Amino acid sequence: MSAPEPVIHVRGLTRTFQLKSGPVHAVRGIDLTVVRGEILGFLGPNGAGKTTTLRMLTTLLPPSGGRAEIAGRDLLRDPVEVRRRIGYVAQSGGLDPACGVREELVTQGRLHRLTKAEARERAEELARDLGLLDLMDRPTAALSGGQRRRLEIALGLVNRPEVLFLDEPTTGLDPGSRAELWDLVRRVRAEHGATVVLTTHYLDEADALSDRIVVVDSGRIVAEGTPADLKTRFAGGPAASLQDAFLAITGRSTADEPIAI
């Protein structure tokens, strides 16, 4: 590859919520460029503005200010075209517990305007690829945590997105399922050619998975670089832990959650 092609281009993105107690500046001006094929980790403590940023970039929340171009389309002027080209897996997942696995996949295909036959074919293809084939007729409530996440990611891949957004994809998973999911994210990039933007507050996850990390705190980007780069710049050397770098950047520990292995 020659010059890396930007697939996300964000300038001055802000979001302010008007509450009775006064305005809350959740996102205070984010500039971001992500190149095609990159896995970008959005790292930050709870309440840093990660989810709000993701909800804006996925067209769910109108920004208060700034602009963004995603997969070559303007976020504000052309949200439908952006939606055609992205996948989004929310923290809550978005599965109907009573709905069957196949039905979820086929419906998602139909919502992306595939014909019935195409939607069924795409459902089979994704199920085969993500190890869901034996679960197709089960209600999603009967899936394990790891299986649910795989299905949710399959739903996000139905339209062969250029960018896949994952909001805290491994929160609540056991260590085995987390490792599996990391492999899956790498495969999504390698085999589906998607750019992946994921949020996490697990330092080891950001370290293991991301080509580049963006650290957000109080609605701003406070540091940006490869994991090794951040360790060198903020914690004294590449052998240091990302935890030390994170502490140096934000002046506090990540979250209450223990850092899973």
Next chain:
Amino acid sequence: MTLLTDTGTIFGRYLRATLRSKTSLVFGMLQPLLFLALFGPLLTGLDLGVSGSSWQTLVPGVLVQLTLLGGSFVGLGLLVDRSLGVIDRMRVTPVHPMALLLGRTLRDVVQLVAQSVLLVLLGLLLGLRAPLPGVLIGLVFVAVLAGALSALSYGLAMNVRSTPEFAAVANTVGMPLMLLSGLLLPMNLAPGWLNGVSLAIPLRYAVDAMREVFQGHYLNGTVAAGAAATAVLAAACLFGGTRLFQRGHA
């Protein structure tokens, strides 16, 4: 027409969900069913001050009650979907935003009409006699009212923070509407002031018109007023529900 296709997709998904949970279908019509079976027989010997049998008066009222209760609480299902992230997941697809509302509303119309047919059949067993065209026109009223109330209910559900908040609003609006429309007993039994108040409630005109058509009277002022009130209510609810639905952020 992408809106039609999308509405069909959403309609199919939620219709299958309804068919999966047969218990909710039965529970949804339990209250009107009980009124019909356990309250209806009380009226058979009373003078209700209207023409026709007491069943021709009560069954249309019970149908509107079913529609009012069933329609106004459909938003609870949307609240569940919102909290599960289902709505957000669907909104990040090219699906027409209106289809997310219309597909569900259409499902509710089908469900409430089907339940109404069952109630009419039960009414027949209990002693209702009504001409078929009248019953069919009555079901059209049910369908239009169901669509109106369900759209409004979804609009509300997109704009509240919690289930208790939704239930509080829906109950506060639904109960007086039910009592003031004369669903269980006709409003001409009411004292002047109560009858007067009920004249401000569109559902009253709908139920009065349905009672007329159940007696085989199709072309009179009561039916015309009922049809007009229902149409205006439906237009207002659909417009309001749509606006609220699009304004709300899950």
